Amino acid sequence: MEIIITIFSLIVLLFSIIIHELAHGSVAYSLGDPTAKYEGRLTLNPLKHLDMFGSIILPLLLFISGSPVLVGWAKPVPINPYNFKDQKWGTLKVSIAGPATNFCIAVIFGLLARVLNSSLFMQSAQMSFFVELLSIVAIYNFLWALFNLVPIPPLDGSWILFRFLPQGSEKIKMFMQQYGLLLLVLFIFSGGLQGLSYLANLLYHLTAGLPI
Numbered sequence: 001m002e003i004i005i006t007i008f009s010l011i012v013l014l015f016s017i018i019i020h021e022l023a024h025g026s027v028a029y030s031l032g033d034p035t036a037k038y039e040g041r042l043t044l045n046p047l048k049h050l051d052m053f054g055s056i057i058l059p060l061l062l063f064i065s066g067s068p069v070l071v072g073w074a075k076p077v078p079i080n081p082y083n084f085k086d087q088k089w090g091t092l093k094v095s096i097a098g099p100a101t102n103f104c105i106a107v108i109f110g111l112l113a114r115v116l117n118s119s120l121f122m123q124s125a126q127m128s129f130f131v132e133l134l135s136i137v138a139i140y141n142f143l144w145a146l147f148n149l150v151p152i153p154p155l156d157g158s159w160i161l162f163r164f165l166p167q168g169s170e171k172i173k174m175f176m177q178q179y180g181l182l183l184l185v186l187f188i189f190s191g192g193l194q195g196l197s198y199l200a201n202l203l204y205h206l207t208a209g210l211p212i
Helices: 001-032 051-065 090-117 123-150 156-164 170-208
Strands: none
Touching: 001 051, 001 090, 001 123, 051 170, 090 123, 090 156, 090 170, 123 170, 156 170
16 A cells, blocks of 8 residues: 555656646746747656656655655746746746646645545545545645745746845846755755645645644
8 A cells, every 4th residue: 555655646746747837838828938839848748847857866865865755846848038928927927837736736636635534435445545645636736836936946936036036136046046956955955845844734734624
């Protein structure tokens, strides 16, 4: 049973990442930028989205180190903000689209787990196992949304931060873009991931009404 949960968790993580990137590309396309579409990124095909470090190496390192949760990222969807019909807020809308989509998925699956858990059909072990699978989808999507809101490149939170930084902050942006990957690895392995995991479980508990 444990191996099934592990495999299912990896599949959930993979497709949560893919749907996240697909949301970015779809919103960019709706704003007038066809770059992601032309490069074949508006697809659920994992091979179009995998990033060597973010999708393979980092999850493996977390797994080997015994981390209770796994995170990663895909190749950023290519966009050209000069194509956006909304030049003022277009980049922000695209940045928010990914985490917002994951939050929506998490809430839907969390509420479904709440409904099924409170129903009369929950007397069977099979249904309890099904609710556990729903819970994994909800928790990982909450975690993935929160992780992407961390304001460190290449995560979406950095683009949201850059949008609201005052003029004259170019040096801060350049520093973060240059050392973003290092800062992100330090954040993950210095306890930041555990904090995000706690928040994700808390959001799941509030949504599903089930123990963390």
